[in-house]
Amino acid sequence: MAALTLLRRGSAPARLLSGTLNARNPCIGATQGCHLRRHFSNNKILVELDEASGVAIMKLNNPPVNSLSLELLTEFCITIEKLEMDRSCRGVILTSAAPKIFSAGLDITEMCGKSAEHYAAFWRAVQELWLTLYGSNMVTIAAINGTSPAAGCLMAMCCDFRIMADNPKYTIGLNETQLGIVAPFWFKDTMTNILGHRLTEQSLQLGQMYTTPEALKIGLVDQLVPEDKVQSTAAAVICNWLAVPAHARQITKSMMRKQNIERLVNHREADIDNFVNFIGKDSIQKSLQVYMDRLKQRKQ
Numbered sequence: 001m002a003a004l005t006l007l008r009r010g011s012a013p014a015r016l017l018s019g020t021l022n023a024r025n026p027c028i029g030a031t032q033g034c035h036l037r038r039h040f041s042n043n044k045i046l047v048e049l050d051e052a053s054g055v056a057i058m059k060l061n062n063p064p065v066n067s068l069s070l071e072l073l074t075e076f077c078i079t080i081e082k083l084e085m086d087r088s089c090r091g092v093i094l095t096s097a098a099p100k101i102f103s104a105g106l107d108i109t110e111m112c113g114k115s116a117e118h119y120a121a122f123w124r125a126v127q128e129l130w131l132t133l134y135g136s137n138m139v140t141i142a143a144i145n146g147t148s149p150a151a152g153c154l155m156a157m158c159c160d161f162r163i164m165a166d167n168p169k170y171t172i173g174l175n176e177t178q179l180g181i182v183a184p185f186w187f188k189d190t191m192t193n194i195l196g197h198r199l200t201e202q203s204l205q206l207g208q209m210y211t212t213p214e215a216l217k218i219g220l221v222d223q224l225v226p227e228d229k230v231q232s233t234a235a236a237v238i239c240n241w242l243a244v245p246a247h248a249r250q251i252t253k254s255m256m257r258k259q260n261i262e263r264l265v266n267h268r269e270a271d272i273d274n275f276v277n278f279i280g281k282d283s284i285q286k287s288l289q290v291y292m293d294r295l296k297q298r299k300q
């Protein structure tokens, strides 16, 4: 089920008309105290949907580090699709339930010592996450409350706006080369749209993880706030985004992202084959193993 919401759903006006929210200020219900909250969760994703504001808070909940396992990736896509279909939801704040870690990126154990079939299924799920989140009609805000390497950074980059906790210990970036692996073209395209070509090239070659002031300076994140203000800032920012007429905002988002999305959709199977061939190589398996061993040794 390819999730290509921005391209395949001509539903912007319908969603706008059927919305339960005040068209001028979609968050007005929330400020007037008529809160109707729905909670639902899969195993690894917690969701709280405030029907008054139309905003869902979606928390990654896969301790200890929110690594993106096949199970989490699958639940993630199901959750976004469910919210996308829910007329009372128009925006999502993506954050972490784990203290200090937004997401450690892809679960490296899913890419080590497994069969080609497993690698293919895993990579398809990674693609699906990107297609679903990057292609979402909803307003998406990343409330980055911790460190966010690799696919953790990718998830944040898929969102419309990034707010990060200003903590000197937190870092964010696409560090794939540090693991001896290569960020695929659609990771690269996503970053290029945010940072531009030169900075993306440098960032990807070095596998650079940025401190929070560095990330703000280069535009990888849009706003830094004290740790305890991340959620409230995200709530305020999403209200501003939701105040824009939805059909116009959605069509604009689609226009900006369509080319990148189509590129993956048109090369999806080849991209899976590339990944399976690449990740199955002995030299790459060895690099990943060395990286995992180093992670574990850091603690001793």
Ligand SMILES: CCCCC/C=C\C/C=C\C=C\CC(=O)SCCNC(=O)CCNC(=O)[C@H](O)C(C)(C)COP(=O)(O)OP(=O)(O)OC[C@H]1O[C@@H](n2cnc3c(N)ncnc32)[C@H](O)[C@@H]1OP(=O)(O)O
Pocket: 064, 065, 067, 101, 103, 104, 105, 106, 107, 108, 109, 147, 149, 150, 151, 152, 175, 176, 179, 181, 182, 183, 184, 274, 275, 278, 279, 292, 295, 296, 299
């Ligand atoms: C030319 C063709 C190209 C085609 C494409 C080919 C390839 C593309 C391939 C892949 C793209 C991948 C993108 C990714 O996302 S790769 C993942 C990158 N992630 C990282 O580098 C993060 C690694 N983790 C850390 O740096 C730290 O753990 C972190 C800072 C997040 C947290 O530190 P902390 O000290 O709090 O916690 P730890 O003790 O280090 O970790 C706890 C526990 O969790 C394990 N772990 C950490 N990260 C991962 C992970 N990503 N996957 C699996 N497991 C992870 C860690 O080993 C500890 O385990 P244990 O010792 O308690 O058992």
